[in-house]
Amino acid sequence: MKILVPVKRVVDYNVNIRVKADGSGVDLANVKMSMNPFDEIAVEEALRLREAGVATEVVAVSIGPKESQETVRTALAMGADRGIVLEADGIIEPLAVAKLLKAIVAEEAPGLVILGKQAIDDDSNQTGQMLAALLGWPQGTFASKLVLGDGGIEVTREVDGGLQTVRLALPAIITADLRLNEPRYASLPNIMKAKKKPIDLRSASQYGVDLTPRLTVLKTAEPPVRPAGRRLASVAELVDRLKTEAGVL
């Protein structure tokens, strides 16, 4: 079984982003970019399934600017077998990403697609669900555990109030939550090896998918800043202020 893992190039987890003064967007000049952390977890899970003998090949695919090759290269350094980049500039919304991924699925015929549950830049949490819909496949979102069995997969999902386990027919879509695994670091030899692994660079426009955004961003703003609070000297003072000043006790 082949596993397809879509990976997104995003602003690194540790970067404090800055909104441009004219409200036109987020300043991405000279900002460190990395693979979306949830996608790293998705790559790791696919590699573990290959190492367990369940999967035979792991293919990483990214959609975005040509620098997305670096993100795919990271997946290859972790251990993915080969990569595909669909080059596209500007904002590509989850719906358009799902349509492009559907085309890749048609070419590659994977038994599983494992995605991150959300990208930490747009925080949409949609692409996996949308891909499942367009393919007519079942979806196991927010997964914290996968067990592959005969013709199906059991997915333990993180839901409000606890965990839910569902059984899905294959092929299926999985989206990874934080506790699915701890992704490995790429070792230096594997980083060197990854440089020789193939990445197929294509234009996203060749798939006939309308990439025009459905949502127009009218403005990007900084969130309101909470006024600075005060340090208190004692527990007694805290209780007093919560009662009298804040009125929350």
Place this chain on the structure above:
Amino acid sequence: MTTLLLAAHDGASIKDATLKALTAALAFGDDIHVLVAGDGVAGAATEAAKLKGVGRVLTAETPALGHGLAEPLAALIVALAPAYSAVLAPSTSTFKNALPRAAALLDVMQISDITAVLAPDTFERPTYAGNALLTVRSADPIRLITVRTASFRATPAEDRAPAPIETVAVPADPGLSTFVGDAFSTADRPELTSARVVVSGGRALGSEEQFKAVLLPLADRLGAAVGASRAAVDAGYAPNDWQVGQTGKAVSPDLYVAVGISGAIQHLAGMKDAKVIVAINKDAEAPIFQVADYGLVGDLFELVPELTKALG
């Protein structure tokens, strides 16, 4: 023009998240229908019929809907949506799972986690863990929207003549998924996302035992829900569904007490809508103090029990 509100409920009654999403739905100014989908929903439907602005309640019942499975729930939403100009749902795990599936089947771009309704086609939503607020306008004929409940006040039920309740046809289950089981933490505490007070712990608690021993008495005293930072959850001190933050839950209690939490931006994304924030941390430079209304610098193992005692 009618708005369809998807209700979060437990069968017997409507959840607080629904009352908050209702506030967003009311901002459209249109008649509202409420869909109560599940398995045994009579009590919840009766409550929904008395909500402000609701002209009709739709019920749909099957075992699969009772488990909130995405495939049949999305199929139901797709069948109903064309009669509406907007479909809103609270950002619960059930609707975060099912609504994007319905959106793709309708060829609509969902608007996730809105924090304000500026016009029937224009919304505000957070990105980058809440560090950039976007104003977006939708060009789709039907707007599919999840509502960040921490950003809206609940609209309480009214003393009114109930709206009619009708049963809708449920599309055939595509049969792609089956429910196996669930493991819900049985707690006699308020729900994290609707609690008036939240006591939250971080990695500084040091162990699961200490997390419980230090925080639970304070939470009991305050009648609070208990939350945790991602670091505390990853370390195994607290269960997953207690996580507050960008990728966990967003909360907006009257009082949020952050204990031993440094205050990474991903955590702040989930709690900075709280009315009053108290931080207890031994590191005076911890970023949590930048958003806290009241800060105590010191050893949490001394300060928290002292606070619990002082509240007694």
